[in-house]
Amino acid sequence: xxxxxxxxxxxxxxxxxxxxxxxxxxxxxxxxxxxxxxxxxxxxxx
Numbered sequence: 001x002x003x004x005x006x007x008x009x010x011x012x013x014x015x016x017x018x019x020x021x022x023x024x025x026x027x028x029x030x031x032x033x034x035x036x037x038x039x040x041x042x043x044x045x046x
Contacts, residue, residue, distance in 0.1 A: 003014040003022075 003018050006012050007014055
């Protein structure tokens, strides 16, 4: 979160790679959450 705070408060522009990798990490986290939610057994199958 450090580059985000620097960008917001000091108007320094982070490298494009910073945003690309941040989006990759967030996408991986959301994908992991989606897989976990789909794999969770429902009350009908448990």
